[in-house]
Amino acid sequence: MTEIAKGVLGGGWSLVAGWILPAAVNIALFGLFLLPDMRAFEPVDRLAQAALSQQSLVLLTAAVVLGLLFSALQTPLYRVLEGYLGWPSWAFAWGRKRQQRRLKLLRDRLDGLRLAQKESGGQLTSSEEGRLRELRADRRLAQKFAQDLFLIAPQRALLRERLRRFPLRDEQVLPTRLGNALRRMEQYGSDRYRLDSQVFWHELIAAAPEQTRQGVTTARIGVDFFVCLLYGHLILAATAVTVQATKSGFSISLSALAVVLTAFAVIWYRLAVSSTEEWAMAIRALVNLGRKPLAEAMGLELPATLHDEREMWSLLSKLSRLGYHENAAALDRFRAGEGETHSRERPAE
Structure with missing residues (x-):
């Protein structure tokens, strides 16, 4: 039981709280407000006529599946909100x-x-x-x-x-508020130390102290929660509009539901932007506290001056992104245990 609790509080809790729980909220809204108006569809009609226990089991399963699906698609989902994916050039520029x-x-x-x-x-x-x-x-x-x-x-x-x-x-x-809020945390290491945290993300996570790593995971949950709610609300609003289009008469409840869900989606977006503050502070701690153990894990020694440290991370980033080049040999003077064979002084230009 203790091991299960540790697993949930570790990586599993971020999945449950960040994606499955908001998916369950959206599925509950579907069952309460949309299910009664979709009786014309045979599978939905069978679900509506089923016993309450069966309905609950189906909706719970749907919530878990939807949460897992959103979690698996989180990268493209975020990129749409950030402005990277699906934006025409004119919309991006505007x-x-x-x-x-x-x-x-x-x-x-x-x-x-x-x-x-x-x-x-x-x-x-x-x-x-x-x-x-x-x-x-x-x-x-x-x-x-x-x-x-x-x-x-x-x-x-x-x-x-x-x-x-x-x-x-x-x-x-x-072009978006969320994109800028996330971009500033992605650029923190590069702007301060020339350490590209995006390139060395997995190395940083592996080398940083456990509490710091857990802080990053926990801080992201709030943003994931609101992003999942946002997409779920938009899907429900689109479903309400589709059901309205298939009906012979005008339904005030369906139209009002689509408007309310869209309005709440805007609220969830703003809350997601606000929730990035905690995530940004966790990333800052990860970079600040993880630099030294990362350098040691990479077989390097953190220089005494900030100028030299920036040069070291710049060289290492180029080596990781561009492959080996003869200029990468300048990284030798930062290698741990190489002080007797390589000068730590900057080479004369």
Whole structure:
């Protein structure tokens, strides 16, 4: 029994809570609101006439199967929401420009708040005075700027949190909020240490401390939960529209159900974006705490300086992605136990 509990609390719990449970919620909604209107379909009619225990067993099995299916398809499901998959080029470009405008607006609002605080303390430089006048003259910022001055510290922290959901570099911006929230965590190791966590993901997971690995798995559950709810609601809304189309008369309940489910899908999307905060912090801990054991596991010694460490991870990333090249021999000076045969000093250019 103890081993079963360990298995559920380990990898199995993320599957149950992240995918099977929200699938069960969607199946329950199907049984409550759609099943009675689908009696015209023979298999559904037989299910509706079956005993309650049989109905419960069928719906439970459907929830497990649907949850497992969504889990197996999670990569393409996420990529659609991130903006990678299924987006026409014009939609991708439009969404990306929209997100870049949102990013600039957040940066300008926070910059304006910072400069307004310095102005109240009489600490503005001449260049900062010009920047503040420019921000106040921006019509796009005028209303926001006036409101932001009355924000208290926790509200300003939430504004900074929204900014942190974007990648640091503008060229990494994607056309969706979820895509940007996930992209910033994917780029954390590369932006700070030149450690590509996407390339070395499995190595990082294998080398990092157990508690850190478990933290990443647990932190992702919330995002998976809302993503699964979102897709399930969209499928139910599409089913409601299809059933409505097959009926001879107009059904207010089916139309209202499709609208309500679509509205809730938007809410689940926003909650999925908000839930990435915990996941991002777990990824940050994985990179920060897993770098040293990863270097040791790869037969390398973590350099004393950040500059050298960035060079080491860059060389290792190139070796993994591009294959061996004679320039990869520069990695030798970072190998553990090679200090007597290889100089740790940067070679003269």
